Amino acid sequence: MTRLEVEAPDGVPEIGRGDDLATLLLDVTTPADGDVVVVTSKAVSKAEGRMRRGDREDAIAAETVRVVARRGQTSIVRNHLGLTMAAAGVDNSNVPLGNVVLLPVDPDASARVLREQLLRRVGANVAVIVSDTAGRAWREGQTDIAIGAAGLVVAEQYAGRLDAHGNELAVTLPAVADELAGTAELATGKLGGRPFTVIRGRADLVLPPGEHGPGAAALIRPEDGDLFGFGAREAVVRALKGDPSDRRSFGAPGTAAELTAAIRDVIGLHASPTGVGGAGLAVTHPRGLARALGALAFAHGWTVHQTDNPSEVRLRPDHSS
Structure with a gap:
């Protein structure tokens, strides 16, 4: 039997430039070995000084590498991180009026820093995910995905394994980092002011100390392998x-x-x-x-x-x- 426990603690104050995310997390909860810590990209961006005053459309244009599709006021673009998402990931919710938040410069690096700090300060070997909200082609609505990761098997490789009937699996590759990010969002909500989530029960996905893995960048499909490069x-x-x-x-x-x-x-x-x-x-x-x-x-x-x-x-x- 597999049992997942998901905790999204209250009590985290408004995050500002220069804040120590490890301190803020440890003030409200203490992760243990094998836990997966999920932190929202907005929390990381605010701590890293990625909040800007100015026009949202100007910020989107600056973060855009290539427009994939545009319909009215909606723009789907490929941004500097290689992510394809609405508005290049620029967000103006849960910030003071007249401000926007850009995605972290290197979410995988941000995840590594937080992971190392938690290991050093409480001795817990955890995995860390930086999550953000994204839409899905062919589906209404949005869900959270992993845009940064450290110490985590981000995708489970099932190709070559046999199912219970003896059929060989060919291309099955569950993006478990995205699944964990979506699980965390169920607990944090969009307006709850809970930027951290601790997921317990998938220690099998957590890598040994010092072994950070490929990061969430490994889940970005290369442009020449993208079947949907344009609308x-x-x-x-x-x-x-x-x-x-x-x-x-x-x-x-x-x-x-x-x-x-x-x-x-x-x-x-x-x-x-x-x-x-x-x-x-x-x-x-x-x-x-x-x-x-x-x-x-x-x-x-x-x-x-x-x-x-x-x-x-x-x-x-x-x-x-």
Whole structure:
């Protein structure tokens, strides 16, 4: 039997720049070996001086690396931490009017510092998670996720194991750091003024002292492995524009068969294999379809190369990204 205990203590004062998070936590509770301590990113940011006066939209723009999708006042962006989330993680709730809070500069490092302080001061080997709220594609509502972690197995690897029926698991990888962050949010609430949570019962996920693990950064999917690098509308526009800096956002190159089918289905042209093993494609096209053909190639991670025949192009997968 597995039993989880979740404690989110009251009594934590308003956190300000320079405050010692370990002291604030130990004033209200004492974690033990094998516990998982979850601290909200807002608490970390306030202590690290990441609160700013100014306009929220200006702060979002400064924290944005790339806009993924925008609908009205809602912007989903990839920020400097590599996280894809609404408003780049900039928040103006639970702060004085006219202020915004930015995410910590390095949440994994913040988690390591707090973990080491707790080990030094009370001798408890705990894991630490820095949590933040994020939406989910295909789902309404938000839940907390881990944006920083130290001393924790952030994802349990089940690939290669057999289930009770003898079936081999192929891609099962529970993101336990996110699950623990979501569990903590059930106890802290959004308006309770409880920035710390202690979860007991998963000591098996806590790493030995001095071994911090890969951190929550390991849960961020690389851009070239992201199947949803742009929103539906933005993907069409960016493919037509064909900016080379967008290539990684469309993921790894598609196969020749996938691109051939897209060319046939969208613009009704035939692509012929070329090169050793059909590594490239040749397409003869009317002049008016050149841009559409280029957009299809770009979206699939292929490049267009002009031949001596102005009506024929060669397509090749681009592996440079």
